[in-house]
Amino acid sequence: MQPLSSSSAPSSSSPSSGVPDPGRGAPSGLWRDADFRRLWAGQTASQLGEHTTLVVLPLFAVLTLDAGAGQLGVLRAVGQAPILLLSLLAGAWVDRWRTRTVMVLTDAARAVALGSAAVAGLLGLLGLPVLFVVAFTVGALSVLFDVAYQASFVRMVRREQLVQGNSALEGSRSAAQIGGPALGGALVSLLSAPVATAAGALFFAVSFVSLRRIRRPEAVPERVAPVPVRPNSASPERAAPGRGRIREGLRFVASNAWLRAVCLASAAFQLSFAATMTVYLLFLPRELQLTGATVGLALAATGPGALLGSVLAARLPGRFGHGVVLVSAAVVGNGALLCVPALHGSSTTTVIAVLAVNFVFGTFSQLVNVTVMSVRQAVTPDGLQGRVAATITFVGMGFTPLGSLLGGLLAQEWGLRGGLLVTASGMMLSPVLMAVSPLARLGRVLPGPRECR
Structure with missing residues (x-):
C-alpha cells in the first residue's frame, strides 16, 4: 500500500483554496491538458528508473558479489532508511516549495548518483560499500520526489478528477513495474551491473526533461491563504516553520479517523512486505534456481496486474463502495503470496505459478493503492497535501528498514522457505486492521476535507 506510494495554482472549487485556476479542465479533458501529460510522462520515466534500480542493486549484490541474507537485508534497509529519516521533513519542505522544482532537482541528482555508480562499476569499484551509498542517496531523493509529485498532481487537477488522475498516474507506475524489473534483471544477467545502473540514470534524465517542459505557473497553496490545522477549525492558524509545520501534518492525520486507519494498515503491510521481499529475492534464485532474467520477469509480472x-480502481469503488473494495482487495492480494513457499524446483510449472502469484498480487495491491490514495487526497486540504502524504509515508513505510533486517534474520535462522511463510503470513494483518476501522464503512462517494470524524 503506497502512502506505498501524488502544477498550478489551486482551484477555487477546492474547499481549502482561495484562488481560481482557469487552467483546470473538466474531468473528461484531463488527457487534453498538455501539462498533465508532461507530469504523467515525467512521473512514468522516474518510476521506471526507480523500479529498475530497486532490482539492479539487490541482484548485483546477490548474483555478482554473492551477498548473504544478512547483507542483502542491510542493503535494502539502507535504501529504505531515508523514508524514516526524511519523510516528515520532505512534507514540510514540499508544502513551501514549488513541487516542480523539487521533482526536477531530485531527478537530476539521481541521474548523477547512478551515473557515478555506473562509472565506478566499469572501473571495478562497485562493491557493497558503494552500493550502500548509492542505495541511500537514491532512496533519499526518491522520498522527496514521491511526496512532491503527489502534491503537484493535487494542485493541478480538480477534486472530482482525483480518481481518474490517480488511475492514470498509478497506471504509469504499473508500467514501470513491468519494464523496470524485467529490464534491470535482463541487463544484469546479459550484460553487467554498470550497464543496468546506467539505464536507471537515463530514465531519470528523461523525467528531468519532461518535467522541465511543464509551462503552467504554480502557486504554493500555503502562500495563497492560511491553512487550518483541523478541517473543522473555526479560526485558521498561520503556517509555522520547521517543527511546527511538521506538527501540523501530524496533528491533522491524528485527528482524522480515516487517515489514522490508513497509517496503521500501511505500517503493518510495509513491515511485513519489506521482510517478505528480502526473503523472496533470495528464495527465487537460490531455492527455485531461477536466473537473474527470470527473476526480473517474475517481479515484472506484478506490472500487468x-x-x-x-x-478496476477507477470503477469498482464507485460501484461497490470504497470500504468493501479496500478490505476485499487486500485479503486477496496479500493472501496470494502465501502460495509461494509451497513451490519447488525450477520447472515451467513453477515459473508459471510464480508469474500468476505476482500478477494477482499486483492487481489487488494496486487496487488498494489507488483507492487509499484517493481517500487520503479527498479528505485533505490542498495546503496540507505534502505534509499529510509525508506523514503517512513516515508512519506507514518507516518500518520498512526494520522489515528488511527482520526478513534477513528470519531467512538465516529458519531457512528461506520457513522465513517466507512467516513474513507472507504477517501481511494478512493489514486487511484485518482495515476491516475493523472506519475505512471499511466508506461508501461510494468519498467525504470531503471538512467531513472529519
Whole structure:
C-alpha cells in the first residue's frame, strides 16, 4: 500500500483554496491538458528508473558479489532508511516549495548518483560499500520526489478528477513495474551491473526533461491563504516553520479517523512486505534456481496486474463502495503470496505459478493503492497535501528498514522457505486492521476535507 506510494495554482472549487485556476479542465479533458501529460510522462520515466534500480542493486549484490541474507537485508534497509529519516521533513519542505522544482532537482541528482555508480562499476569499484551509498542517496531523493509529485498532481487537477488522475498516474507506475524489473534483471544477467545502473540514470534524465517542459505557473497553496490545522477549525492558524509545520501534518492525520486507519494498515503491510521481499529475492534464485532474467520477469509480472488494478480502481469503488473494495482487495492480494513457499524446483510449472502469484498480487495491491490514495487526497486540504502524504509515508513505510533486517534474520535462522511463510503470513494483518476501522464503512462517494470524524 503506497502512502506505498501524488502544477498550478489551486482551484477555487477546492474547499481549502482561495484562488481560481482557469487552467483546470473538466474531468473528461484531463488527457487534453498538455501539462498533465508532461507530469504523467515525467512521473512514468522516474518510476521506471526507480523500479529498475530497486532490482539492479539487490541482484548485483546477490548474483555478482554473492551477498548473504544478512547483507542483502542491510542493503535494502539502507535504501529504505531515508523514508524514516526524511519523510516528515520532505512534507514540510514540499508544502513551501514549488513541487516542480523539487521533482526536477531530485531527478537530476539521481541521474548523477547512478551515473557515478555506473562509472565506478566499469572501473571495478562497485562493491557493497558503494552500493550502500548509492542505495541511500537514491532512496533519499526518491522520498522527496514521491511526496512532491503527489502534491503537484493535487494542485493541478480538480477534486472530482482525483480518481481518474490517480488511475492514470498509478497506471504509469504499473508500467514501470513491468519494464523496470524485467529490464534491470535482463541487463544484469546479459550484460553487467554498470550497464543496468546506467539505464536507471537515463530514465531519470528523461523525467528531468519532461518535467522541465511543464509551462503552467504554480502557486504554493500555503502562500495563497492560511491553512487550518483541523478541517473543522473555526479560526485558521498561520503556517509555522520547521517543527511546527511538521506538527501540523501530524496533528491533522491524528485527528482524522480515516487517515489514522490508513497509517496503521500501511505500517503493518510495509513491515511485513519489506521482510517478505528480502526473503523472496533470495528464495527465487537460490531455492527455485531461477536466473537473474527470470527473476526480473517474475517481479515484472506484478506490472500487468497493477495495470488491471488501476483500471478496476477507477470503477469498482464507485460501484461497490470504497470500504468493501479496500478490505476485499487486500485479503486477496496479500493472501496470494502465501502460495509461494509451497513451490519447488525450477520447472515451467513453477515459473508459471510464480508469474500468476505476482500478477494477482499486483492487481489487488494496486487496487488498494489507488483507492487509499484517493481517500487520503479527498479528505485533505490542498495546503496540507505534502505534509499529510509525508506523514503517512513516515508512519506507514518507516518500518520498512526494520522489515528488511527482520526478513534477513528470519531467512538465516529458519531457512528461506520457513522465513517466507512467516513474513507472507504477517501481511494478512493489514486487511484485518482495515476491516475493523472506519475505512471499511466508506461508501461510494468519498467525504470531503471538512467531513472529519
